[in-house]
Amino acid sequence: MGERRFKESFRDAWAGISYSILTQRNMKIHLAAAVFVLLVSKLLRLNRLELALVVFAITLVLVAEMFNTAVEKTVDLYINTYHPGARLAKHIAAGAVLAAAINAVIIGLIVFIPHLVGSGLSNLLSVSGNLMSVILRL
Numbered sequence: 001m002g003e004r005r006f007k008e009s010f011r012d013a014w015a016g017i018s019y020s021i022l023t024q025r026n027m028k029i030h031l032a033a034a035v036f037v038l039l040v041s042k043l044l045r046l047n048r049l050e051l052a053l054v055v056f057a058i059t060l061v062l063v064a065e066m067f068n069t070a071v072e073k074t075v076d077l078y079i080n081t082y083h084p085g086a087r088l089a090k091h092i093a094a095g096a097v098l099a100a101a102i103n104a105v106i107i108g109l110i111v112f113i114p115h116l117v118g119s120g121l122s123n124l125l126s127v128s129g130n131l132m133s134v135i136l137r138l
């Protein structure tokens, strides 16, 4: 019984993630950006701590976007006419996504700038070249 409930919970949670990815345009954009950032992270050979920070920042954005979708769905369930409270709830949820995205940009700058400056412009160009060939091979 306990195991069945765990499996059902997992399946439901996975359904929520799939729904968000399949129906939310912003979620698709975040995921595409995440794949790009992870490819760059691999090419720049980030250390484990740097990679952990990048993965954490990416996850935070995706989680915020899913909560934003959940808030939108919940609000729409209860009200389909204009209400300042509904507007505010959606704006705060969208604000959470923005805050997570700003956090991701700050972490990105802290982690990537030393690698890019340290390795120089020529390396940056070679990273871009490598990235293009990885993308073309996909």
Ligand SMILES: Nc1ncnc2c1ncn2[C@@H]1O[C@H](COP(=O)(O)OP(=O)(O)OP(=O)(O)O)[C@@H](O)[C@H]1O
Pocket: 026, 068, 072, 079, 080, 081, 082, 083, 084, 086, 087, 090, 091, 094
């Ligand atoms: N019931 C409502 N009352 C007042 N304003 C609303 C209401 N529903 C939506 N809005 C306004 O319209 C905006 C867009 O709401 P909507 O539910 O369409 O989100 P969305 O466009 O899907 O947002 P996102 O781009 O984050 O997915 C809200 O941010 C809010 O300003």
